[in-house]
Amino acid sequence: MAIDDNQRPLEAEIHTDLAGRMTYAGYLQLDRLLSAQQPLSNPPHHDELLFIIQHQVSELWLKLLVHELGAAIEHLRRDELDACQKIFARCKQVIAQLTAMWSVLETLTPSEYMEFRHILGPSSGFQSLQYRVIEFQLGNKNAGMLKVFAHDPQAQARLREALESPSLYDEALAYLARRGHAIPQRHLQRDWSQPHVSDPELLPAFERIYEDTDAHWAEYHLCEDLVDLESQFQLWRFRHMRTVLRIIGFKPGTGGSSGVGFLKQALDLTFFPELFEVRTAIGVPNAAY
Numbered sequence: 274m275a276i277d278d279n280q281r282p283l284e285a286e287i288h289t290d291l292a293g294r295m296t297y298a299g300y301l302q303l304d305r306l307l308s309a310q311q312p313l314s315n316p317p318h319h320d321e322l323l324f325i326i327q328h329q330v331s332e333l334w335l336k337l338l339v340h341e342l343g344a345a346i347e348h349l350r351r352d353e354l355d356a357c358q359k360i361f362a363r364c365k366q367v368i369a370q371l372t373a374m375w376s377v378l379e380t381l382t383p384s385e386y387m388e389f390r391h392i393l394g395p396s397s398g399f400q401s402l403q404y405r406v407i408e409f410q411l412g413n414k415n416a417g418m419l420k421v422f423a424h425d426p427q428a429q430a431r432l433r434e435a436l437e438s439p440s441l442y443d444e445a446l447a448y449l450a451r452r453g454h455a456i457p458q459r460h461l462q463r464d465w466s467q468p469h470v471s472d473p474e475l476l477p478a479f480e481r482i483y484e485d486t487d488a489h490w491a492e493y494h495l496c497e498d499l500v501d502l503e504s505q506f507q508l509w510r511f512r513h514m515r516t517v518l519r520i521i522g523f524k525p526g527t528g529g530s531s532g533v534g535f536l537k538q539a540l541d542l543t544f545f546p547e548l549f550e551v552r553t554a555i556g557v558p559n560a561a562y
């Protein structure tokens with residue numbers, strides 16, 4: 274039934290006496306959340322609020338990703354593949370959100386950004402602790418990153434813990450070994466602070482899984498989830514790089530790097546190399562790597 278006066282009546286049961294009770298703003302601590310946007314430009318620059326909010330929203334999603342990926346690693350360690358699957362489905366959507374968000378920041382033009390870029394000093398997304406923890410959880414280990422957090426011992430300790438813990442891929446390889454796949458021992462006990470490096474001797478195990486997916490359905494599903502995750506993550510990196518290119522061109526970054534060139538190098542990194550390499554052999558009899 275249409276509402277004649279185009280105004281929705283409030284139902285009598287709707288709570289309006291909320292004094293001293295749990296409220297929307299109280300539960301979500303909106304006073305704290307919404308007072309954390311403090312532009313520094315003086316006179317205030319219209320676009321600085323966009324810049325701050327884009328980063329803060331990104332950090333919130335990164336917080337969820339750290340939480341979810343940590344749980345996925347733990348479930349995998351306990352052979353709880355169903356729980357892992359649910360988490361991966363969520364992580365993929367979160368990364369997709371983060372990737373889509375670049376369209377908002379892309380409305381910032383180079384001239385607008387240059388009007389307030391100076392206030393950022395040497396700060397940079399490169400110093401994002403949560404981002405670095407996620408890179409380490411996924412396996413892109415780099416001990417050199419610890420230096421960046423020397424000014425904040427608590428942050429550095431948190432990053433060190435992520436550096437020294439097995440990554441999602443390390444746990445996936447251990448799981449495959451427990452399922453009877455041929456995973457060389459050097460992948461099951463090693464210095465976890467080092468990145469995983471592509472190993473041709475891992476390929477037969479993955480080939481076996483992809484050749485008979487029905488016989489190895491759980492493993493196959495896990496592998497494809499990891500492929501989805503890496504591909505989504507690369508899309509985020511790519512759109513960051515393209516956004517940076519259109520906003521600052523080839524200027525060096527505030528963090529001290531060469532800028533776009535440095536970001537492009539990350540596109541050649543891979544978390545799960547064998548999962549992409551195995552695809553070359555699929556359907557090719559007696560493939561030699």
Ligand code: HEM
Pocket residue numbers: 327328331332378381386396397398399400401404513516517520521525526527528529530531532533535536539
């Ligand atoms: C105007 C917008 C942006 C520009 C111009 C920009 C530029 C850059 C540059 C040049 C770097 C390389 C490090 C440096 O020297 O600073 C970098 C790194 C990084 N930025 Fe941004 N960025 C922007 C927005 C964002 C946003 C919204 C995020 C979201 C959290 C972000 C996260 C990161 C991260 C995580 C890194 C490290 C990447 C890596 O280690 O490969 N950036 N950014």
Ligand SMILES: N[C@@H](CC(=O)c1ccccc1NC=O)C(=O)O
Pocket residue numbers: 328390393396397398399521525526527528
């Ligand atoms: N690295 C950026 C600055 C920047 O984007 C930034 C600065 C402070 C906090 C977060 C940032 N975002 C990503 O690097 C630049 O070179 O302009």
